[in-house]
Amino acid sequence: MNYSNTLQTDLIKIIKKSQNIIITSHTNPDGDAIGSMLAVHHYCNLLGINSQCIIVDNVPKNLQFLNGAEKIEVYNKQRHKQLFSKSDLIVLVDLNDIARVRDMEVPIKESKAYKIVIDHHINPKDFADYYFVNNNIAATGELIWQLFMSDPDFKLNRNIAEALYAAIVTDTGNFHYPRTTAKTHNIISQLIEAGADPTELYEKIYNQSSFNVIKLLGIALSNLKLLYNGRVCLMPLSSVDFRNTHTSFRDTEFFVERTLSIEGVSVGILITEVLEKGQFKVSLRSKEDYNVASIAQFIGGGGHINAAGATFQSSDLNSAIETIIRLIGKLFE
Numbered sequence: 466m467n468y469s470n471t472l473q474t475d476l477i478k479i480i481k482k483s484q485n486i487i488i489t490s491h492t493n494p495d496g497d498a499i500g501s502m503l504a505v506h507h508y509c510n511l512l513g514i515n516s517q518c519i520i521v522d523n524v525p526k527n528l529q530f531l532n533g534a535e536k537i538e539v540y541n542k543q544r545h546k547q548l549f550s551k552s553d554l555i556v557l558v559d560l561n562d563i564a565r566v567r568d569m570e571v572p573i574k575e576s577k578a579y580k581i582v583i584d585h586h587i588n589p590k591d592f593a594d595y596y597f598v599n600n601n602i603a604a605t606g607e608l609i610w611q612l613f614m615s616d617p618d619f620k621l622n623r624n625i626a627e628a629l630y631a632a633i634v635t636d637t638g639n640f641h642y643p644r645t646t647a648k649t650h651n652i653i654s655q656l657i658e659a660g661a662d663p664t665e666l667y668e669k670i671y672n673q674s675s676f677n678v679i680k681l682l683g684i685a686l687s688n689l690k691l692l693y694n695g696r697v698c699l700m701p702l703s704s705v706d707f708r709n710t711h712t713s714f715r716d717t718e719f720f721v722e723r724t725l726s727i728e729g730v731s732v733g734i735l736i737t738e739v740l741e742k743g744q745f746k747v748s749l750r751s752k753e754d755y756n757v758a759s760i761a762q763f764i765g766g767g768g769h770i771n772a773a774g775a776t777f778q779s780s781d782l783n784s785a786i787e788t789i790i791r792l793i794g795k796l797f798e
C-alpha cells in the first residue's frame with residue numbers, strides 16, 4: 466500500500482486538538498496491545514483529554530493489574546454507539562489490518578473521526594488517515610515512546626512507565642527476540658527509573674498461571690512432533706485437551722516459544738481449536754530468516770518475519786494440521 470508516515474510532531478498536534486479519543490487494538494490482545502493502549506490513555510489523562518480504551522475481547526488475566534486496565538471496555542454495539550458518534554479521533558495500536566478489530570470494523574469505518582495507526586507489523590493495509598509505522602521496531606510500545614519523546618511537554622509517570630514496560634517486555638520475549646536493540650534497553654532504563662519494577666512486573670505478567678494452564682502446557686509438550694528432519698516442531702492442542710483442563714486457546718499465549726528451545730528447530734507451530742467449531746488458530750515462530758508471516762498470509766493472517774499467526778477454517782484438527790504442514794514446506798524449498 467501507499468502509506469507514508471506522518472511526522473510525530475504532527476501526530477502530537479492532532480492528539481492535542483482532539484476532545485474525545487477512542488483507543489483500540491487487535492482481537493486476542495497481548496501485552497503490547499494492552500500496554501500501548503494504556504500508555505496512550507494515561508498520556509491523554511496528562512493532557513486532560515477524554516479517552517476510552519475499547520477492544521473486542523477481555524483483557525487477559527495477567528495484564529489486568531496494570532493501572533487503567535479496569536477501565537478498558539469490551540465493545541458493545543449499543544453501548545458504544547454514542548461514543549463513536551462523538552469521538553473525533555481513533556487511535557489504533559499494534560495492528561495493521563482493520564479486520565483484526567472484528568466487530569468494531571464497521572463503526573470505525575463509519576466514524577467521522579480521524580484514524581491514526583501506530584504499529585510495527587509488516588505490510589500495513591490502507592484504512593487510516595495517519596500512520597506511524599515501522600516494522601524494524603520490536604514493539605509498538607517503543608513507537609509510542611518515540612511519539613511521546615517528540616512532545617516537549619511530555620512528563621513520564623509510573624502509569625505510563627509500567628504500561629510501556631509491559632508492552633516491550635512481552636513483545637521482545639524478555640528482550641531476546643531479533644529486533645531487541647540498545648535503543649530498546651535505553652527506553653527500558655528510563656522506564657525503570659520512572660518506577661517500572663522488572664521483578665514485580667515479571668512476577669505479575671509471567672508467574673500467575675493457573676494450575677490448569679500449566680497442566681495444559683504439559684499436554685502441549687507431550688503432543689510435540691518433529692517434522693522436516695527436526696527443523697520444524699509442531700504443538701497441536703485439540704478441543705478435548707482444553708476440555709480436560711478447563712482451559713481455552715486463549716490460555717496458550719507463551720506456549721509456542723517452547724518449540725524453539727529444542728536443538729535444531731527453526732520453526733515452531735502451535736495449532737489449536739478455537740471456541741467456534743471449524744475454526745483453528747495457528748501461531749508460528751521462527752529463527753533467522755524463515756519468514757513465517759509469509760506463511761500466515763496464505764491463510765488470511767499476518768504478523769512479523771519471526772512471529773505470525775492466523776485464524777482459519779478447516780473441517781477438523783487433522784486437516785488443519787495438514788494445511789499448515791504443507792504451507793510450512795515452502796520455507797524449505
Ligand code: 5GP
Nearest residue numbers: 562748749766767768769772773774775776
Ligand atoms: P500470535 O501467534 O501470538 O497470536 O501472534 C503472533 C504475531 O502475529 C502477532 O504480532 C500478531 O499480531 C500477529 N497475528 C496473529 N494472528 C493474526 C491474524 O489473524 N492476522 C494478522 N494480520 N496478524 C496476526
Ligand code: MN
Nearest residue numbers: 497559605636
Ligand atoms: Mn506488537
